[in-house]
Amino acid sequence: MVELTLLVVAELGFVEGVVYEVIAVSFSGEPHPAPIGVRFRGGVFEATIYHDTATYANLKVHPMCTLNVVGSGLLFYDAVYMKHKLRVMREGDYWFLADADAWLGVTVLEESPERGKSVFKFKPGMLHLSQVKPKPYTRADGALVEMLVHESRIKPYIDSGLLVEAKRLYDLIAHYNELVARIAQNTEYQAYAKAIYESATRRMGGLKGG
Numbered sequence: 424m425v426e427l428t429l430l431v432v433a434e435l436g437f438v439e440g441v442v443y444e445v446i447a448v449s450f451s452g453e454p455h456p457a458p459i460g461v462r463f464r465g466g467v468f469e470a471t472i473y474h475d476t477a478t479y480a481n482l483k484v485h486p487m488c489t490l491n492v493v494g495s496g497l498l499f500y501d502a503v504y505m506k507h508k509l510r511v512m513r514e515g516d517y518w519f520l521a522d523a524d525a526w527l528g529v530t531v532l533e534e535s536p537e538r539g540k541s542v543f544k545f546k547p548g549m550l551h552l553s554q555v556k557p558k559p560y561t562r563a564d565g566a567l568v569e570m571l572v573h574e575s576r577i578k579p580y581i582d583s584g585l586l587v588e589a590k591r592l593y594d595l596i597a598h599y600n601e602l603v604a605r606i607a608q609n610t611e612y613q614a615y616a617k618a619i620y621e622s623a624t625r626r627m628g629g630l631k632g633g
């Protein structure tokens with residue numbers, strides 16, 4: 424069972440510990456798509472779901488859903504504001520997105536309630552792969568590139584005396600570094616983000632010294 428789960432994780436393109444944004448399709452009467460962040464950690468899939476969402480209400484009625492891997496931010500927009508645009512289909516007990524690059528049917532193993540939200544642990548069931556190799560969407564990728572772009576401008580700004588601009592970029596880098604530490608703890612993403620943050624801190628430190 425453990426080997427099977429790891430195989431599923433590898434097929435989906437997940438790296439342990441990284442939060443990936445997927446579109447969950449839950450149901451009670453009607454199938455209901457909504458974006459959620461999911462990570463594979465300690466042998467299970469985990470998601471934190473707010474109590475005031477329809478997804479939460481559905482999971483309380485039917486403790487199962489599908490996690491649909493999609494690569495485009497536009498589909499996340501549709502999943503929030505244009506749910507009717509998403510094509511949903513059914514296979515057995517699962518509803519899924521017809522246009523997903525891959526989907527995984529999961530059932531709830533455990534719910535740990537916190538204030539206003541619950542951490543759910545899910546056990547994988549049916550896995551469906553399409554022709555496309557799934558590349559699950561993580562905000563850590565975007566954050567890392569933003570950090571690189573901003574860091575590359577700090578020195579030129581300092582050299583040109585644009586200190587307020589340099590500080591603004593440094594603050595953004597610090598923000599993204601915190602984000603990556605939260606959504607990709609103990610991963611290569613976190614190590615890279617930390618390295619960029621430290622480099623930026625050194626550049627800003629030089630400024631204070633001067």
Ligand SMILES: Cc1cc2nc3c(=O)[nH]c(=O)nc-3n(C[C@H](O)[C@H](O)[C@H](O)COP(=O)(O)O)c2cc1C
Nearest residue numbers: 444457458459460471472473476477478479499503
């Ligand atoms: C990329 C993305 C990730 C999200 N992740 C979560 C999440 O992990 N947990 C959660 O409760 N809501 C999350 N949300 C918010 C819900 O998808 C949003 O509140 C949704 O419209 C309401 O959910 P509902 O349709 O189930 O009521 C996320 C939204 C986006 C755009």
